[in-house]
Amino acid sequence: MPRLFYCPKCGDKNIDGYRLRRGRFVGHPRDGWGRPISFYRCEKCGNVLAGSMDVTDWDERGIDYASSIIRGYNEGGTYYYKPFHDYCLEHLGSEEKK
Numbered sequence: 668m669p670r671l672f673y674c675p676k677c678g679d680k681n682i683d684g685y686r687l688r689r690g691r692f693v694g695h696p697r698d699g700w701g702r703p704i705s706f707y708r709c710e711k712c713g714n715v716l717a718g719s720m721d722v723t724d725w726d727e728r729g730i731d732y733a734s735s736i737i738r739g740y741n742e743g744g745t746y747y748y749k750p751f752h753d754y755c756l757e758h759l760g761s762e763e764k765k
């Protein structure tokens with residue numbers, strides 16, 4: 668089951684079969700519409716709004732679509748919601764680099 672892992676902040680993008688590579692995540696049901704996103708802390712830049720989505724049966728255009736949805740939940744995006752960002756920070760850790 669291929670999953671997209673995408674961080675809009677630094678552009679890190681991978682597709683692999685793991686639910687999540689490692690660590691914790693915050694699930695987001697997207698109000699039951701579309702495929703859910705799991706937010707995780709980007710290993711490269713620390714962004715806690717990096718997102719992962721199941722992209723089974725999706726071609727490149729589908730993956731671009733998934734990326735744009737994840738981008739929408741990041742700062743400046745259509746679905747960005749500060750309290751959710753704070754919730755992710757609380758659960759996934761600080762965005763400061765170590």
Ligand SMILES: [Zn+2]
Nearest residue numbers: 674677709712
């Ligand atoms: Zn990143």
